[in-house]
Amino acid sequence: MTQSEIMHLIQRGQKLLASGQSREAYSIGLAAVANSPDSTDSHLLVAIAAQQLKKLEIAFDSITKVIKLNPNIELAHVVRANISSQLNSVKTTVELCKNSIQYFPNNSQIWFQLSQSEYKLNNHASADTAFKKHLVLSASSPVLGEALKQFFKQDFLSSEKAVRQHLNKHPNDVSALRLLGEIALNLGVFDDAQRLFEKALSLAPKYSLARLNYAHVLTKRERNKEALKQIQLLEKQQPNHPPILTIKAATLVKLGRYKESISLYQELLEAQPNQPELWASLGHTYKTTGEKQKCVSAYLNALKFNPDYGDAYWSLANLKTYEFNEEQVTQMHQSYARCHQHQNENLAQICFALAKALESKKKIDESFSYYQIGNQIKSELEPYDRKELEQLVQRSKAYFNREKISAISTLKHSKPHKTTPIFIVGLPRSGSTLLEQILATHSQVDGTKELADIVSLARKLGNRKKKQDNDEYPQSIAKLTEREKWLLGQEYINSSAHLRNDAPYFIDKMPNNFQHIGLIKTILPNAKIIDARRNPVASGFSCYKQLFATGQNFSYDLKNIQHYYQHYLLQMEFWQSCFPDDIITIQYENVIHQTEQQIRKLLEFLNLNFEVNCLDFYKNERAVATASAEQVRQPINTKGLDAWQPYQHHLSILLSI
Structure with a gap:
């Protein structure tokens, strides 16, 4: 064949390929190769046609020949990466992609293939870097x-x-x-x-990435059933894809489907046993279900695969009942030394865990120094704006005047919701989980968790698009009709249905809700409020020692804790004057020393009969998802009452409250 005849043959094969006639194109490609073995176009035609026909080994050999003949053909590098991936030659694909990037550093498809392959090798950091590069290069x-x-x-x-x-x-x-x-x-x-x-x-x-983001935001808004539907759609697009299965497992936890979540985490870990993040997530789920030994084992496995993994150290410390041995303390010191130049969340977690371990060993000053370092890191990562709380207290007092309070009182019995929420509010670490566990043992009360719904609604009513915008809440409540208020209350009740049974009462123990009691009473006039109090030095220092997941940015500085507590008192004093019959203050120390008396007092406030089961709250096997999970599975004790006292020479700010 002449050169022009071969070119005509290749062009005919390319047209057949474009029209989906892969078999015919493949035959023509083979004929072209036979007549012109050094033609890159001939080998490329065979490679693409063979790939479409699932003749992957032949396709790979052909595309390799193309690149050997001419390494500057960009399409050939993309095709080679795709074929290698289809052959499940993961390590080879990574090597080939890295080689191709030397020739074509701006090809987004090669970066994408590299990210997928790195993920399969459990090189998550490298995979993330490659995927970010892909996104930037594929931008329109x-x-x-x-x-x-x-x-x-x-x-x-x-x-x-x-x-x-x-x-x-x-x-x-x-x-x-x-x-x-x-x-x-x-x-x-x-x-x-x-x-x-x-x-x-x-x-x-x-668009799978957008759908994954969509599922994520739905979980943030506690719309977890909807999120699960989106994840199931993603599963159809990408079956058995680990990132999708991981978010599915986390969503199942949020839905209270713990057995399914544990099973899915175990399935993921069978395929990726060296993933510390997955081990930690499994540990968190075991903690919630009260399976302590399995929980500890999962966290230790996370550290086995990453000795500098702060989340695992902190999670062990956050059990409150786990004792680190000397070898582990030494390991944490070494981790701190290796990581101290990175002022990030991981280092903060190591510091808090090390501080807790040193506290258990009575090394108080050294312990406090690590609490200080960890808190300093967190205060920089999550700054606290004092003015926000100050201004909210002022706006609340201005809006909820006698007329507004009177209107709420008239609504109280007009059209009550079928279920009555009980809100436990106050400073974190003030015994709210203990009160919830006691009440959730009562036959007429369901426990849930710290629900974000009221805080989210307040943020929505604030109508702030940017941080510098004026906050319209709570004044914007005035724009709501009575029907809209009732529906917001019903929407709040419906959103927690998957977390509870059919008891006439259920608990929301989000402590920050003390800021929004006026809103709560507006949309849920029959709601009951329990103000959980504790010695301010004890609760304040306990907050300082606690590394919260989110939402408590005041707690990383002693002066900010003082400020927050003072304005909490001002806010609660105002709400008490507005709703004296619907708010009760329960002192943690009284619950410890006069347990039955305080339980009877609480149940009387809620118009519930005393049940002896409430005294055996620690036998309740319900899931608990807060820092005090392990503590409330033990009988009442006085262990934590004076835990702050060894540190009192560091706590002059709190002692001045």
Whole structure:
């Protein structure tokens, strides 16, 4: 064959390939190779046709020949990575992708294939880096690419500015809509994030990353049943994909489906046994279900695969009943030395765990120094704005005047909701979990957990798009009709249905809800409020020693704890004057010393008969998802009452309250 005849043959094969006639294209490709063994186009035609026909070994050999003949053909590198991935040659795929990147560092498809393969090898950090590179390179414009770069640097304001600039010209760019949604998600503006992900998915229903983000924001808004539906859709697109199964397991925990979650984590760990994050997640689930030995074993496995894994150290310390041995304390010191230059969450976790271990060994001053370091890191990561609470207290006092309180009182019996919530509020670490466990043992009361619904509703009513915007809450409540108020109350009740049974009462123990009692009584006029109090030095220092998951940024500085506590007292004094019949103050120390008397007092306030089971609350096998989970599974004791006293020479700020 002449050169022109061979080119004509290849062109004919390419047309057949484009029209889906892979078998015919493959035959023509073989004929072209036979007549021109050094033709890259011939081998490329065979490779692509063979790949489509699932003749993967032949396809791989052919594409390898193309690259040997001419390593500068970009398409060949992309095809080689895809074929290698299909052959499940994961390590080979990583090596080939890295080789290809030397030739084509800006090819987003090769970076994507590298990220997928690194993930399969459990190299999560490398996979994450490669995927970020893929996203930046696949951006539809330089402006959007810059927005992604700023996002990965966590400069959300710069990223938002750039992505909005891009959306002004391209309002239906699904990648930009998704990125703007992820920025909103990181800033805690969950309703905006949800709306943006929904718009992106309406334009591109198969956009799996947007759907994964959508599931995430739904879990943040405690809309976990809806989140699970989105995850199930993702599973159809990508069966057995570990990141999807991981978020599924976490969502099942939120739905209270602990056995299913544990089973799924175990399944994931069979495939990826060296993943410390998965071991920690399994440990968290065992902690919630009260399976202490399995919980400890899971955390220790996490440390086995990452000796510097702060979450596992802190999780062991946070059991409150686990004792670190000398070898583990030495290991934590070594981890601190290796990680101390990175002022991040992981280092904070190591510091808090080390401080707890040293406290158990009576090394008080050294212990306090690590509490200080950990708290300093956290206070920088999660700054506390004193003005926000001060201004909220002022706005609440201004809005909830006699007229508003009177209107709430008239609604109290007009159309009551079928279930009555009991809100346990106050400073964290003030005995709220103990009170919940006691009440949840009563036949007429269901326990749930710390529900974020009221805080989320208050944020929504605040209508702040940016941090510098004025907060319209609680004044914006005035815009609601009586029907809308009732429906908001019903929506709140419905949102927790999956966490409880059919008892006439249920508990929400989110401590921060003390800020929103006016809102609570507006949408749930029959709600009961329990103000859990404890010696302010004891509760304040216990907060300082506690590394919270989220939402308690006041707790990482002793002066901020003092400020927060003082304004909590001011707020509760005001609410007591507004709703004297519906708020009771229970002192933790009294519950410890006069348990039955205090339980009777509490049940009388709730119009419930005394049940002796409430005295045996520690036998209740319900799931508990807070820091005190292990403590409330033990009988009443006085162990923690004076835990602050060895540190009193460091606590002059709290002692001055």
